[in-house]
Amino acid sequence: MKNKSSSSNLLVVGSVAFDSIETPFGKVNKALGGSASYFSLAASFFARPSLVGAVGNDLTDKYRTPLQKHNIDLSGMEQVDGKTFAWGGKYSFDLNNRTTLFTKLGVFKQFKPKLSQAHKSSDYVFLGNIHPALQLEVLAQINKPKLVGLDTMNLWIETAPKLLAEVLKKIDIFIINDSEAREFSGEHNLIKAAKKIMRMMEAISPRPSPHKGREKTLIIKRGEYGLLMFQQSSKKIAASPAKALAPRNDTNGLSIFHLPGYPLEDVIDPTGAGDSFAGGFMGYLCREGSRPFPTFKHLKRACVYGSVMASFCCEQMGTERLQSLLQADIKARYGKFKKMTEFELD
Amino acid sequence: MKNKSSSSNLLVVGSVAFDSIETPFGKVNKALGGSASYFSLAASFFARPSLVGAVGNDLTDKYRTPLQKHNIDLSGMEQVDGKTFAWGGKYSFDLNNRTTLFTKLGVFKQFKPKLSQAHKSSDYVFLGNIHPALQLEVLAQINKPKLVGLDTMNLWIETAPKLLAEVLKKIDIFIINDSEAREFSGEHNLIKAAKKIMRMMEAISPRPSPHKGREKTLIIKRGEYGLLMFQQSSKKIAASPAKALAPRNDTNGLSIFHLPGYPLEDVIDPTGAGDSFAGGFMGYLCREGSRPFPTFKHLKRACVYGSVMASFCCEQMGTERLQSLLQADIKARYGKFKKMTEFELD
Numbered sequence: 001m002k003n004k005s006s007s008s009n010l011l012v013v014g015s016v017a018f019d020s021i022e023t024p025f026g027k028v029n030k031a032l033g034g035s036a037s038y039f040s041l042a043a044s045f046f047a048r049p050s051l052v053g054a055v056g057n058d059l060t061d062k063y064r065t066p067l068q069k070h071n072i073d074l075s076g077m078e079q080v081d082g083k084t085f086a087w088g089g090k091y092s093f094d095l096n097n098r099t100t101l102f103t104k105l106g107v108f109k110q111f112k113p114k115l116s117q118a119h120k121s122s123d124y125v126f127l128g129n130i131h132p133a134l135q136l137e138v139l140a141q142i143n144k145p146k147l148v149g150l151d152t153m154n155l156w157i158e159t160a161p162k163l164l165a166e167v168l169k170k171i172d173i174f175i176i177n178d179s180e181a182r183e184f185s186g187e188h189n190l191i192k193a194a195k196k197i198m199r200m201m202e203a204i205s206p207r208p209s210p211h212k213g214r215e216k217t218l219i220i221k222r223g224e225y226g227l228l229m230f231q232q233s234s235k236k237i238a239a240s241p242a243k244a245l246a247p248r249n250d251t252n253g254l255s256i257f258h259l260p261g262y263p264l265e266d267v268i269d270p271t272g273a274g275d276s277f278a279g280g281f282m283g284y285l286c287r288e289g290s291r292p293f294p295t296f297k298h299l300k301r302a303c304v305y306g307s308v309m310a311s312f313c314c315e316q317m318g319t320e321r322l323q324s325l326l327q328a329d330i331k332a333r334y335g336k337f338k339k340m341t342e343f344e345l346d
Numbered sequence: 347m348k349n350k351s352s353s354s355n356l357l358v359v360g361s362v363a364f365d366s367i368e369t370p371f372g373k374v375n376k377a378l379g380g381s382a383s384y385f386s387l388a389a390s391f392f393a394r395p396s397l398v399g400a401v402g403n404d405l406t407d408k409y410r411t412p413l414q415k416h417n418i419d420l421s422g423m424e425q426v427d428g429k430t431f432a433w434g435g436k437y438s439f440d441l442n443n444r445t446t447l448f449t450k451l452g453v454f455k456q457f458k459p460k461l462s463q464a465h466k467s468s469d470y471v472f473l474g475n476i477h478p479a480l481q482l483e484v485l486a487q488i489n490k491p492k493l494v495g496l497d498t499m500n501l502w503i504e505t506a507p508k509l510l511a512e513v514l515k516k517i518d519i520f521i522i523n524d525s526e527a528r529e530f531s532g533e534h535n536l537i538k539a540a541k542k543i544m545r546m547m548e549a550i551s552p553r554p555s556p557h558k559g560r561e562k563t564l565i566i567k568r569g570e571y572g573l574l575m576f577q578q579s580s581k582k583i584a585a586s587p588a589k590a591l592a593p594r595n596d597t598n599g600l601s602i603f604h605l606p607g608y609p610l611e612d613v614i615d616p617t618g619a620g621d622s623f624a625g626g627f628m629g630y631l632c633r634e635g636s637r638p639f640p641t642f643k644h645l646k647r648a649c650v651y652g653s654v655m656a657s658f659c660c661e662q663m664g665t666e667r668l669q670s671l672l673q674a675d676i677k678a679r680y681g682k683f684k685k686m687t688e689f690e691l692d
Contacts, residue, residue: 261603340603341603345684
């Protein structure tokens with residue numbers, strides 16, 4: 001069971017879709033899209049992802065080819081009678097707002113994921129942005145995951161908060177947008193929001209961490225402004241007179257990583273950036289999976305790789321840039337990102 | 347002339363004001379404010395600033411005391427007949443918007459800065475946010491500054507763009523908000539905006555830099571999201587096949603530093619944060635002034651100190667937190683900031 005030979009061990013459940021996108025800089029019609037497509041393409045540069053989702057019989061080979069070229073395991077991509085999920089959206093001139101023109105769930109409406117034996121023994125699992133009830137169903141089928149990541153959206157926060165709260169207790173890493181974090185927690189300030197959400201995840205406890213080396217992690221994405229990552233710190237904070245003097249902003253007890261966004265001169269299409277982030281993030285952790293559980297240092301690097309993949313995603317329409325990307329591009333941008341953000345102690 | 351013995355060598359010209367501020371978390375009436383007050387208090391932790399500005403005869407000792415306690419040279423703070431500049435503002439619930447309730451220029455209306463002999467030989471000069479014509483007048487009086495920093499605002503971008511363009515060519519470091527940078531350049535994307543503004547500063551040239559070790563620097567502040575710093579890179583970029591493949595986002599030729607904001611759990615009052623940034627930034631450069639001109643590494647550290655001072659500024663109403671701050675607080679936050687943002691190469 002520990003050595004699954006050829007079976008891939010990064011599983012993602014999410015959507016494969018026809019995306020029709022219009023931005024001030026380009027337009028595509030019925031292009032390959034969906035959260036699981038972006039995730040898998042980004043993750044494929046680090047590990048071999050298995051994609052679990054449903055597509056209709058209108059999904060021609062043309063859409064499969066780029067996924068296959070990236071060695072993505074499509075055995076869990078169920079083809080059923082009906083139409084593939086389709087989404088249309090249009091962005092404002094500064095790309096900060098988008099209007100959904102249409103959402104046709106198609107075969108995704110009746111989607112009930114059933115995992116194969118190989119997929120049930122996945123080590124790394126990413127529950128893409130689907131109904132929390134489905135996320136729970138998938139999770140129940142995995143034998144003994146090493147690490148489970150989770151995405152969600154405002155729709156589930158508003159319509160299924162109790163189920164979402166249930167999922168949250170069972171996962172390791174929760175990735176959420178800043179606006180979602182604010183809505184979910186009812187707190188405008190992101191550190192206050194983070195603390196509330198971490199309590200829901202049972203990631204913060206008044207006693208020493210109950211997770212024994214398996215600390216739960218919250219990542220709040222801020223779009224072009226980067227991200228904040230939070231974990232309960234395992235270190236005990238020594239009481240000091242200096243601490244008593246600090247009246248506020250006592251983030252002692254929290255490990256925080258604050259990464260700005262990679263600055264791009266030409267953003268063409270931000271669709272899929274969040275899924276590409278998750279793909280790079282989880283892909284890296286899977287590749288480095290020899291350790292029992294990632295350390296905060298590892299999670300930081302995973303965030304940087306995720307951000308790098310998200311930045312590439314925005315450079316062309318849809319999945320185009322992810323399709324043409326080379327390992328050397330990723331490596332170069334990681335190095336540039338480090339150079340751009342590092343500074344020395346005085 | 348090189349060794350000015352006891353005279354301080356960091357000069358700031360700007361306003362000293364009565365501030366009346368209301369935020370969701372507090373309220374002050376006729377408190378010490380103004381760009382030069384915030385700048386000087388923040389800078390005083392690094393160097394001895396000389397404040398140049400005008401105040402009315404209604405400025406009682408109560409307002410001078412905190413400045414004097416921080417060893418700020420007030421010999422250039424001219425007291426004239428009339429009323430001290432007064433400003434009133436109110437912040438929205440999330441502190442992201444503020445409404446100016448009143449602006450009474452008072453003695454600042456007729457302010458014509460006349461520098462003393464000692465101030466004319468200042469090495470480090472910060473031209474606070476006043477009319478570009480006044481900024482030019484001050485600059486003309488300085489004998490041979492080592493480094494000149496500049497602030498401005500939308501009002502001057504709109505009403506005096508030509509004079510502002512003239513100042514820009516004569517200074518070393520331009521500090522501007524993201525919204526101002528967008529308005530000034532007519533570009534929404536900040537890298538595009540930066541390139542345009544750098545051309546106006548003559549900071550970018552098609553030939554090797556004409557500044558011979560005195561590179562011009564642009565800093566775009568993004569409020570709670572931190573900042574971007576730009577300089578023309580002195581290094582020649584080797585042509586490589588990898589470069590030819592990269593279709594966009596070619597920031598080669600630019601040195602970029604991207605610092606996120608220091609995350610605060612309790613922001614009480616953001617008034618003066620920008621001036622505190624500039625004070626910490628210029629104060630640090632002045633303290634480290636033994637070198638002929640700061641390197642990019644030095645400028646990075648100056649940005650971090652500036653951001654640290656800005657973050658403290660927001661923790662209490664008006665200048666309160668800057669008044670109670672200790673060197674140890676600054677040092678501790680700098681270290682925490684580094685820990686929070688650093689990551690390793692893979």
